[in-house]
Amino acid sequence: MQAPQAAFSHSTWAPAGKDIVGTSLGSSRLWFTAAEGIVTEIYYPRVDIPQIRDLGFIIADDKGFWVELRRLGNYRVNLPKPYVPAVEIVHRHPRFTFTLKICPSQHRDVLLLHCQLEGDADLRPYALLSSRLGGDAENNQAFYSEHNGRKILWAMQGPFSLALMANRETGVDAWKRCSVGCIGESDGWQDFNRHGRMTWEYDSAGPGSVALMGELPNQATLALGFGTSMGSAATLAISTLFEGFSGIWDKQCCAWEAWFKNCHLPDLPHDLQQKLALSSMVLKVHEDRTFCGAMVASLAIPWGEDSQSRGGYHLVWCRDLVETAGALVAMGSVEDARNVLRYLIATQQADGHWLQNQWLGGKAFWQGIQLDEAAFPVLLASALRECKGLVDIPCTDMVTRALRFIAREGPVTGQDRWEEDSGVNTFTLSVAIAALVEGSTFLDGETREFALLLADNWNARLEEWTFVADTSLARQLGVTGYYMRITPDDMLVHDGTHSEHVLIKNRAFDPGLSADEQIATDFLQLVRYGLRRADDSHIIDSLKVVDRLLKTDTPNGSVWHRYNGDGYGEHEDGSAFDGTGCGRGWPLLTGERGHYALLAGEDPLSYLKAMATMTGTGGLLPEQVWDSAPIPERHLNPGKPSGSAMPLVWAHSEFIKLCYSRALGYPVDRPIATWNRYRGKRPEITHDLWGPRYHPRNIQAGNVLTIALRAPARVHWGINSWKDVQDMNTKNTGLDVYVVELPVAGLKAGETVQFTFYWLDQEKWEDTEYEVLITE
Incomplete structure (x- = not known):
């Protein structure tokens, strides 16, 4: 019987704050996430294509009692080891304990879930799946039928299909009653919401936003298979069920144990070593199978439950990718970093730059031009050569084209690293200068000499372009001056004053800050890359301003905002970012500050501890943490993850690099030729x-x-x-x-x-x- 069609589309995603993420290390092309104690987005056959919104459970009796697990909020996440993404989630309620184990197959595009309900005898679990095949919530179709004598819940859209099947321990089909429906009208959740129990048994629904539901015994194993047809998805699912859950779990653990043996951890307190191991796993999970070397920024869609975006963070940003490759080099995963470089060479644009962000195959998503993203791959090539990992990868053409773009377009960037304003930015310029110096070592003759001439000139003029003195803000804070967040580009060709207005993105109103009143943490890259000393007076004064305006002390340590007036974050009442908001603290900036502390002669251990305590339920690092008064009803607590993306791979990469930098005594990603050329001193130019x-x-x-x-x-x-x-x-x-x-x-x-x-x-x-x- 056809389910009633919904009168509206409900196409939001799951929450961005993931408990854990995972994949296998075999030939399977499936990635999973968990949030709120249930399975959320599953990606297949590439790490940039989400296929479901979530797969959760309702626990109910036939007397009107029912509870949705994701809304219960009382659960614990366990892993066999911090670096093994085989997940156990234990939910507790006064009437029951529900244990969910999640594990992917190594060689089939299938996710297995083993569930066990203990408690009152009249309770039963119901699985509830919302499909988003192809990342599309509008055109899915759902079916319930029998195939080869087994009950199957199906969904399809375009070239993608899924099949959800269930087994008892004896191998017998575990499904009892089943139904499919349209979200918001005839789905299983609406059935319980309206009737307090399962009353509907529809066998088809859609096209539209659809959901699938099935009643289960108190113990069962589910297999969610994906394929190019419903039959192929079902074949994969049933094949995996008959491999057995414990066998699949053991293979997952063995595969990740073998991988982790090649990761050599530095000396750290035990809890930080555990966080480092988890971070290394997070990086590996975000790597694609088809496009080897491509890694997305996060398996999350920021404020997903309030967003209809199809983009999210399951895209490749060149900057994030190279930051991650730097962490891979630090860990000794040189071959993984080599694959990143090969991927970047393959996706370089004809004029030498890289796209702002892209789908794995190289198709552009957003259209901005960021100078640091034209420079970062050059630094990766140089870092690989330094550790003897470059070997036979030909890089001269890539480097030449990248430096050509930098030389012709710099020192101005179309967007800063936060993808907002154009102009001259200290972080971007640091990366560009370093790329010119490192890239020059791949070149010869006049080309090499000009690259160095350009680098020296830009380095010598850094303060002229980006540092302001004797402003009202400087006088107010008792400093000589400070580095600005960004210098509008036409100041380079006009009178050089710094009073021009810079519009702050992501704000419901324009706060009216002139360029010389906007500050950011970006200048710390000057020290990290060896362009300025940690005790340079310009750096010290700028730090004083940053700590007054951007630093927040939370119960879990200090955290910094990106810049004053930032609007990318929840609103003051805790409601989700919706194009405007109020920027929050970024743990990765705590890591960057830790790198500065290291160069200033301090032990960065306190910064590592702060980052390690700003994590979520499963230990993942978020993009942002809440840094205002707690709002319990929105699950927002100071120093803990906000609704932004979690995990942010860039943040985990920064944590990893700071761990290894501490062991070395200097930043592990410091460009060697750049450091040798400048050693923190402004060059004299002729x-x-x-x-x-x-x-x-x-x-x-x-x-x-x-x-x-x-x-x-x-x-x-x-x-x-x-x-x-x-x-x-x-x-x-x-x-x-x-x-x-x-x-x-x-x-x-x-x-x-x-x-x-x-x-x-x-x-x-x-x-x-x-x-x-x-x-x-």
Whole structure:
């Protein structure tokens, strides 16, 4: 009988705060998550395609008592070892104890669940599954039927199908009554909500948002299989059931034990070693099978229960991926990091950059341009070569194209690392400078020399571009100045003042902060990469400002906001982020601060302990933690996960790196050539660079003026109001930046240089004449 169709679509996802995530290490192409004590999104056949919303349970009798496990909230999550994603969840209620064990097959696209209900004799469990095949909640169809003498709950949509089957310990079909329905109208939850017990037995539902329900005995094993047809999904499910749950569980444990033997942990207190082991497992779980080396940012959709987004964090961000690869190198998982580099080379765009984020196959999701994402893969190639892991991976073409993009577009980024504003940002610039230096070691001749010239110029001008002094905020806080969050890009070509307004994203209203009133923690990367010393006065003053405006002390330790005025987080009343909100503390920023502490001569152990206590029920690190007064009805407690993504792979990577950095005595991901070149000191330059994106009005007396353009040109120039006019042709640096050196080192302070260009490829003159003043 066809179930009544829902009058509306209910297409939200499961909560983002996962208890645990898992996968097998065999040929199976299935990933699972658990939240609120039940199975939530399952991904198949790739780590970026969610197929269900959740698979939970209702415990009920026939007298009107019923409770949904996910709403009970009294459960414990157990793993055999911190690094083995075979999950036991024990729910407790005054009338019963319900034990759920979750384990994937090693070689079939099947998830097994073993459930046992103990307590009052008249209680029975009911499995309830909401499908989202292909990540689509609108066009699923559900069926209940018998196949080869067994009861099966099915769902299908497009090229995807699932089959949910059940066995008793004897191998006999365990299903009793079954039903399918449309969410919000005829699903099993609505049946219990309206009648207090199971009364419906529909055999088909949809197309639309659908759910499947089946009554079970007090002990049973469920198999959820996926395939390209309902028959193939059922065949996989029943085959796995007859392998036996205990056998599947043992194989999962053995496979992960064997994998973990290759992970060498540094000396740490026992509880931190356990967290480190768990973090290493989290990284491995997020790796895809088909696109080897691709890893998504999280198997979670932030504020999923309030979101209809199809994107979520099950996408690849180049930055997150390289941050994760750095943790893999630290752990000694060099081959995994090599696979990351191969994947990145394969997905590099023609002009040298990488997409803001993408599906695993390389299709763009968002469209932003972030300069650090063009630079990070170069740092990975250099790090692999340093540990002798690069071997036969050809990188010169990738590096050249990446540096070409950086040279032509920098120092400006279209978006900062938080994917918001354009301009000059200290974190982004640190990564770009390091990429130029590390990348230069793959090059030779004039191309190498120009990459270093560019790096030195950008490094020397960091404070000119991003540091402000004697502002009202600086005076208020008693410091000389501080690094700004971001410098609007047109300040590089206008008067260089820092009063221009920068719109803060994710706010219901514009707080009206000018650029020189916005601060962030991003400047710490200058120290981490060796561009500035930990005791540099600019760094120390900026730290004082950051700690006054962005730091929150929670019961679990200190945490920092991304920047003042951030709107990415829950609202003040704890309601979910909905495009606006109030930014919260990020544990990964605690890790970054720990790396600074290490370089300042401190033991970063307190930062590691803080991160380790900011975790969720299963020990996973969240994107953000709640840092206001507790709101118990929304499960928001200071220093504990908010509704943002958990786990955040980047946060686990930062925790891993800080563990290994502590053992080394310096950041494990510090670029070696960059550190050797600068060692924390601002470089002295003999060439002042004009262009391609930075147009200084002054250059230092005694320096050569290098004009850098993005197309070949004849530079028409003179001095002191167009005297001694000359023409000089540019030459290609090998990075599609065309340069000419004007011999003006002999000019004295107060003299001027004038110039314009004749564009050789367009055969026309530049519309503007430029002037540069010689200063002391």
